[in-house]
């Protein structure tokens with residue numbers, strides 16, 4: 001297996017990844033993200049992922065999910081358009097329990113996976129990775145990646161991903177044929193082409209419930225606004241994954257600094273995203 005030494009993703013690498021709209025743009029041309037996240041068990045995850053996508057900068061977010069999370073999403077973000085429609089990328093799985101998926105929800109997940117569009121695949125949709133038809137990035141934490149390997153009866157490089165996350169991220173990228181973003185204090189990003197990056201979190205206040213759902217929203221927005229480039233070259237999705245983790249960390253540390261280095265919650269990270277994204281704007285002509 002090809003294994004390259006992972007390189008730390010820097011501000012310069014991430015710079016230029018956030019696209020400001022031009023006079024020629026409209027909400028559709030900027031990119032539309034389809035979101036299938038949240039469930040009756042975890043409705044809050046839908047709110048967090050949708051909020052983060054809006055705050056990262058995207059033309060439109062279409063939310064497709066169960067009635068309870070949909071009501072919360074619309075109450076928090078009336079800008080969100082409910083129901084299916086044309087999109088440029090998908091974010092699916094956050095806040096969904098794989099063993100509690102309804103027939104309807106499974107249908108929406110399968111619809112997204114069969115679209116041939118870029119997909120960010122999280123949490124309760126990770127087991128569906130084999131159904132992908134477009135460029136895909138999975139965003140597991142260590143526990144989820146271990147479960148994914150166990151379900152496939154595949155042995156990982158070590159007993160648990162936390163022991164050697166770099167090796168696990170690379171092994172998963174090769175085993176599954178997708179880009180992998182393995183979350184942790186150091187996030188490991190790898191793809192089947194041998195690209196490997198690390199993103200070291202600038203604050204450990206990130207270790208709280210829901211921050212992974214915010215990360216999914218950030219990456220979903222970046223995927224929707226760069227869909228054409230990703231379809232042209234799937235390794236662009238790997239780089240955007242590292243950029244999403246970087247932006248997530250920058251927003252988190254800014255939110256914590258704003259309260260004297262004190263604790264933050266996931267929505268604080270989303271609130272700090274526009275300023276952090278402003279620091280990564282692509283040059284305009």
Ligand SMILES: NC(=O)C1=CN([C@@H]2O[C@H](COP(=O)(O)OP(=O)(O)OC[C@H]3O[C@@H](n4cnc5c(N)ncnc54)[C@H](O)[C@@H]3O)[C@@H](O)[C@H]2O)[C@@H](O)CC1
Pocket residue numbers: 042043044045046093094095096097123124141142143144162183184209210211212213
């Ligand atoms: N407000 C909300 O609605 C929230 C919903 N969430 C959703 O809740 C669902 C369950 O996610 P959870 O991750 O809590 O539970 P999981 O059931 O996926 O994972 C729990 C298991 O994995 C292990 N584990 C968890 N994180 C680990 C890590 N970083 N390293 C090693 N092992 C780890 C734990 O020890 C435990 O055995 C997901 O769909 C998630 O998106 C969470 O994001 C929390 C917030």
Ligand SMILES: Nc1ncnc2c1ncn2[C@@H]1O[C@H](COP(=O)(O)OP(=O)(O)O)[C@@H](O)[C@H]1O
Pocket residue numbers: 141183184185186187201203204205206207208209210211212213214215248
């Ligand atoms: N000790 C830590 N220091 C810094 N960041 C962390 C730490 N632990 C986890 N993180 C980050 O916090 C986020 C947690 O995501 P996840 O495990 O999916 O939680 P949730 O499902 O509750 O959203 C990830 O972005 C991960 O990289």
